[in-house]
Amino acid sequence: MKARRVDGVIIGADYVAANGDTANKIGTYSLAVCALRHGIPFYVAAPLTSIDLSLSSGEEIVIEEMSAKELLHSRGGLGEQVAASGISVWNPAFDVTPACMISGIIMEQGVITKGGSDLFNIKDFVGKTTGNSQQ
Incomplete structure (x- = not known):
């Protein structure tokens, strides 16, 4: 990204909230921050x-x-202890990327865009896609 050799970033997501915030594997948020810093669509x-x-x-x-x-242990937790005893560990599986850092959400049915605002309208997209506007 720093070398300006990346035109865009596309990542997956395990969860998409109604406002467009997304959760994915650890490191996704960091990619979004880096893309934002370099003016690259995410x-x-x-x-x-x-x-x-x-x-x-x-x-x-x-x-x-x-x-x-x-x-704390080698071989993904299956091997011998490699860290000092008694240390605290926080090992989250996901991080959350705020919708304000996301350019669009690509789905099988199309791309959800912000439509000129800073907000995604996920509910309307789901309603149109499923034919149920009362979601």
């Missing part, structure tokens, strides 16, 4: 089943935490 590609309209924003996404052993 897109999320996800299936319609990733949308959860019951989540108003990414703050409501429950972030799964992985075992501390994955970081």
Whole structure:
């Protein structure tokens, strides 16, 4: 990105909240920050089943935490201890990228855009796609 050899970033997502915030594997947020810093469009590609309209924003996404052993022991937690005993570990499986950092959300049915505003209208997209505007 720094060398200006990247024209856009497309990542996947496990969850899409009603406002367009997305959750994906750790490191996705960092890519979004880097893309934003370099003025590169950042897109999320996800299936319609990733949308959860019951989540108003990414703050409501429950972030799964992985075992501390994955970081404290060799071979992904299966081997011998390699870290000092008694240290604290936080090992989240996902991070959340705010909708304000996302250029568009690519779905099987089309691309959800912000339509001239800073907000995604996920609910309307789902309603038009499924034929149920009361979602």
